[in-house]
Amino acid sequence: MTESSREQGDINTTALRRKYAERNLSVRAQAIADEDASYFIHQNLSTPVLNVLSRAEGIYIYDLEGNRYIDMHGNGVHNVGFNNDAVIEAVSEALRQKNTFTPRRYTNEHAVALAKKLIEITPPGLDRVLFAPGGSEAIEMAVMLAKQVTGKWKTISFWDSYHGNGFQASSIGGEELFKGGNGPMVPGALHVEFPNYYRNPWGFHSQEAVDDEIIRQMSILFEKEGDIACVIGEPVSATPIVPSRSFWIRVKELCEKHGALLIFDEIIEGFGRTGRLFACEHYVTPHILVLGKSLGGGLLPFAGIVANEKYNVLQHRSIGHYTHEKNGLCSAAGLAMIQYLQEHELAKQADEVGRHALQWLEQMKDRHRLVGHIYGLGLHIGIEMVKDKQGKEKAIAEAEMVMYKAMERGIAFKVIEGNVITLRPSLLITRDEMVWALEQIEACIQEVENALYY
Structure with missing residues (x-):
């Protein structure tokens, strides 16, 4: 089988994806995911699925067990929040x-x-x-x-x-x-x-x-x-x-x-x-x-x-x-x-929360050897993970581990190009909510740097 491309996002057939499912999907959720895999044509980024959702509201998505996640991806549809x-x-x-x-x-x-x-x-x-x-x-x-x-x-x-x-x-x-x-x-x-x-x-x-x-x-x-x-x-x-x-x-x-x-x-x-x-x-x-x-x-x-x-x-x-x-x-x-x-002046809010988030992330970059670069404008943000800052080799495995660790802390996002953590939350997100999410992501990065792998 040809290696799946990571250009548009994290791929859905890795060993870590299977491990995430084993650790986090209930029997009911796994049964629905299995049915999904039985009926839909499989394609990269889509099927098999990551989890089964019960609802989405505001800045959050909820799984069948009621666990909620700040969705930093949302396929770009959730600027004014899910189900506004x-x-x-x-x-x-x-x-x-x-x-x-x-x-x-x-x-x-x-x-x-x-x-x-x-x-x-x-x-x-x-x-x-x-x-x-x-x-x-x-x-x-x-x-x-x-x-x-x-x-x-x-x-x-x-x-x-x-x-x-x-x-x-x-x-x-x-x-x-x-x-x-x-x-x-x-x-x-x-x-x-x-x-x-x-x-x-x-x-x-x-x-x-x-x-x-x-x-x-x-x-x-x-x-x-x-x-x-x-x-x-x-x-x-x-x-x-x-x-x-x-x-x-x-x-x-x-x-x-x-x-x-x-x-x-x-x-x-x-x-x-x-x-x-x-x-x-x-x-x-x-x-x-x-x-x-x-x-x-x-x-x-x-x-x-x-x-x-x-x-x-x-x-x-x-x-x-x-x-x-x-x-x-x-x-x-x-x-x-x-x-x-x-x-609700959400463009202005995106500017203010985004500026603070980018400043926070630039400081975080200095604290972590795996963080090579911060991209962004407003609430359109990327964290590039590298194995070493000098050579800029992409830290693909590390980025995927951070993603699954963050999911278990209640933060959902997508990894693009194999090693760029992309953060595009709803524009409803407050400064405090954004900082909390960034703190969880930093904790996950720190764990991977300390060899506490997923």
């Missing part, structure tokens, strides 16, 4: 009104109100909306719009990026996990490195040197490949690597010089995650903004794009002809989520 009462009430009211599914060629008040709200809160110059059932489809729409508008067909994206499934989304993604074995993918998908200032293939130590090299390579692709319709990337990566502001300014200038569009995938970073309503507010306004995950209010799958008025020129095409394009139920959830986010 305000969102539930909005959805319940839509159900009572039977204003849920809207067939093709019709609209409804909820869909129009959500589109209007998105145009209101996104940066100026983003004036038109199109919805889709999920993030992968929204990526497809964004790239198709860029190709149609520019009359070009190639794309530039980044290695180690994830933009969803589907042939185009997987093609522009930079991970083998989602395209290996599929044969020819969508042609014209070109890639460059993402600006990782801690770990880059050239051994550069300055932001400027890394940015310069990537811009140089991107410029060559524009000039020698030609036909570039767009550059697509996350303004802050899922790891989360935080590029310099000047990097994205230069990328947008390069796009405009060559008649290409800049697409930002903020499916994870949008709606307050980075301490501002949208991550692009730290950088530049893209030509097309892609949103998802929390757009469904943590209850329903929903995504969409927001683009400039001048790109509203495809009346003769269909780039998002989805059955649930204007789903009233999903729109009601999204609108309630945004209203709650604004009323």
Whole structure:
């Protein structure tokens, strides 16, 4: 069997995963997990499962035995918390009104109100909306719009990026996990490195040197490949690597010089995650903004794009002809989520709690030989585990042990790239709750450093 990729997260077939299940799953939970494994097609990151949940609320998920965990992953849907009462009430009211599914060629008040709200809160110059059932489809729409508008067909994206499934989304993604074995993918998908200032293939130590090299390579692709319709990337990566502001300014200038569009995938970073309503507010306004995950209010799958008025020129095409394009139920959830986010100033809270957490983690890094680097912006945080700080060898086994130890202390998170502990809690998390969680993670790291292995 081919070794499973750790690019997108911790894999579900290791000896430690089996040990975790033996130590923590009740007979009832194990029976349900076994049934799950009997009925679902197995795939990396998904089935077999980690545990069986009974419910999710606020910043927590609960297993069948009532144990609760601060969920630092949440698949990015829980910005206003799991099962937020305000969102539930909005959805319940839509159900009572039977204003849920809207067939093709019709609209409804909820869909129009959500589109209007998105145009209101996104940066100026983003004036038109199109919805889709999920993030992968929204990526497809964004790239198709860029190709149609520019009359070009190639794309530039980044290695180690994830933009969803589907042939185009997987093609522009930079991970083998989602395209290996599929044969020819969508042609014209070109890639460059993402600006990782801690770990880059050239051994550069300055932001400027890394940015310069990537811009140089991107410029060559524009000039020698030609036909570039767009550059697509996350303004802050899922790891989360935080590029310099000047990097994205230069990328947008390069796009405009060559008649290409800049697409930002903020499916994870949008709606307050980075301490501002949208991550692009730290950088530049893209030509097309892609949103998802929390757009469904943590209850329903929903995504969409927001683009400039001048790109509203495809009346003769269909780039998002989805059955649930204007789903009233999903729109009601999204609108309630945004209203709650604004009323409770959760972007501001994410900024304040995130700043404190990052300062705390930088100090923790100095105390621990296994902690090589801290990434982050707002409540979008990564802890890179290394075997030694000088050589930066990835501490993959150690990171996995920390993850399972932390689960047993009530903290759930995902490990990306094999050795990066990623922390993306609900924006409802308080400073005290965040500090408690970080203290538990540090205790787990200390145990592994002391050879108290899982």
